[in-house]
Amino acid sequence: MALGPMSAKTGLETSTATTEDKSSGGCFLTTACVEYAGLPDNCWELQTIRRLRDEYIRKQPGGNPFLADYYSTAPAIVAAIRSQRDNDKVFDALLQRARAVARMIDSGQLEEAFAQCRDQFVRLKLRYLERHATDGWLGQ
Secondary structure (H helix, E strand, C coil): CCCCCCCCCCECCCCCCCHHHHCCCHHHHHHHHHCCCCCCCHHHHHHHHHHHHHHHHHHHHCCHHHHHHHHHHHHHHHHHHCCCCCCHHHHHHHHHHHHHHHHHHHHCCCHHHHHHHHHHHHHHEHHHHHHCCCCCCCCC
């Protein structure tokens, strides 16, 4: 993937969406931003969180297992949220959380941003899937 220049604030490279990012694919953040809020797939929120994923999370101990778990589990979480009567409130809350995380990333708080993403994912798994929330990657 071709990446752009480094951000002076975060040390993360700026980039545009890749072909793998063009649809939600069951990603609850993309669903919240694109489908619920009507934002473009290359909106600031998603671009910023994707940079965190590509330039920070993948390089952390336990980062790749976390991402593998996320991508295998997120579609079931999206389906469960969609089945809720109040799914608009849930997606709105996810959008607000995505914006808060993106602001952390932009201010250089990468470790905290990753922790927020990880914690949100665990909460969603527990709420919507009622199974063990870490599948071996937590604490690695």
